[in-house]
Amino acid sequence: MERRKFIKGAALAGTAAAAATLATPAIAQAKKELVIVSTWPRDFPGLGISAQRLAARITELSEGAITTTYFAAGERVGAFDVFDDVASGNSQAYIAADYYWVGKHPAFAYFTSVPFGMTSPEWNAWIKFKGGQALWDELSGSFGLKALPCGGTGTQMGGWFNKEINSADDLKGLKMRIPGLGGTVMSKLGVSTVSLPGGQIYENLVSGAIEATEWVGPYNDYFMKFYEAAKFYYTAGMHEPGGGLAFGMNQKFWESLSDTEKAIITAACNEEHAAQHEEASANNGEYLAKLINDHGVELRSFNEDVWDTFGTAAKEVFEETRNHSALAAKINDDFQAKLRELGGFRKIAEIEFSNQRNRVLGI
Template sequence: MERRKFLKGAAIAGTGAALAAPALAQGGKTLTIVSTWPRDFPGLGTSAQRLAERITQLSQGALRTEYFAAGERVGAFDTFDEVASGNSQAYIAADYYWAGKHPAFTYFTAVPFGMTVPEHNAWIKYAGGQELWDKVAGEFGLKNLMCGGTGAQAGGWFNKEINTPEDLNGLKMRIPGLAGAVMSKLGVSTVSLPGGQIYENLVSGSIDATEWVGPYNDYFMKFYEAAKFYYTAGMHEPGAALAFGMNKSWWDGLSEYEQAVITAACNEETAAQAEEASANNGAYLARLVNDHGVQTRSFSDEVWDAFGGAAEEVFEETREHSPLAAEVNDHYQEKLREIGGWRAVAEIEYSNHRNRILGIV
């Protein structure tokens, strides 16, 4: 109970500037949103709640949102079926949770060695990604938009050091999506747990390791009480994007104005969530290290190479699932090299030299 109060208090403190919804217009439509995050969950949960409020505000009450956190209307991993069936109108989630429905969903959240937030946003908005997402989601009666981005995620929390690929063998780890398949090839027993269940499983020893997001989000999860080794760079989610998945029949029945409002609110929150994480990750990493004795680590080149070899196998297996999975993978990989190629010789080269000259580690 104390931990729950702490989480709620921290979330409220971080979202005190949120604007109240305006007076609701008479006769407006109700938009019921179900989420995979617990209520007042720092970072992800508060972002989802902020988006729900913003849709009502921007529409001046023409779209009245009812927001249900994980477990309040349906379970976290039941949100997909809830919306596809039409029982609710929208979900907020990470679409790689639905890899069991179709593995191509993972590309619209994050894949190993994949796109960073700016690269992913460019692909979705201007390089054909949204059209492919519409194909995949459309097979399940959904229309999906981006509604968040976490930035590059940390490699994860481990109860022992990982110096070689062999150190991964036999570990039990919470890691979803194609990254979980990569880890499985290296001998890891993987599980996909909703965020609200990770802490208890880590503390109890049911899992030995977990990835979550980054220092800002991870700090409030108190993973440091069970695992002291925090790997900072990871291969698994270089820029995880979140999804606002809507029942397509409901979406198609909206006016152009209502669709524009939802799109604008989602675009706004996509930027806001990544910016919020970027602004806070450095400060919260210092808190983890200085206040809680967390030891940061980096994966060795040997471990990175093992990740890379396993990822190649996973991508090929994903392509074999179906023509649509192959189409999404091939397009994604092509655009990753185009978009990432320019960033490599521009922003990344600049950042490397800047950090070297200024002594930024």
């Protein structure tokens, strides 16, 4: 009897050992390699550090089951080459602003930010709960991609100028770095627009190749040292009221992932999407004060006549975008309808409160 127990126990132990031997390579084979390319330079304050943080977080959350290798702009491909690199399958994901791809399809702009568009809270609501993600999937899928939101900076500043802008006439002939549909609006007003990656803006501004630029907000802009070439810094701009950045994946890679792996990547993107916005919000006031007090930056606001001119041009741009294709019209119309729904409620709640709070407290 004891002998039979021993033999049975030995057999079970042997089976367990064999299973363990088989399990090790099986686990190793299950690991996913995720190569990420970015439009931001390495260790770039704000945007670049956020992208690096996201790449590391995916590996951390997956406990190494998804191993990420991160390449900043220019390390594997150029900043504006990341879309094609991922669509081709050479890399598995990019981190970028999807409005950089309006040359491929103008509706990509709606999945970063558009003139007179949604603020970040409104855009988040549209993407997550009002059908925006499905439209993004439809557009990205037509290029072999799957995108998720992975960052946001909130309402951006109107930009840096080497002269004051007191009327629409002051914009005519101006050379400015501004991408997306905001750049198209400026073009209609006589601005000569260019779309430069972040790492090339400073040198072009200092050399005079451009005379104005938009970037993000005080926290991100401070480290760019734009104040060395342009002293007039404009408050909220029409071009980028909010929205988000994209973690764009090769669609075949995404579809190869298990439900758990998809959930891990989605969770990491959602976490960083919130963190980047919160980080910018936490630091913008402090760094605006440094720009003004330490570097002599002069803060200005566009007057209502300039805003009205922006608005007229923006309406033309939206109509032209609609005329591009049925999908562009579908995305624009949904975006505009949801903007009015979401913005309408925020007007009678958050905006009314913040206006009255600031009046009462003298903010």
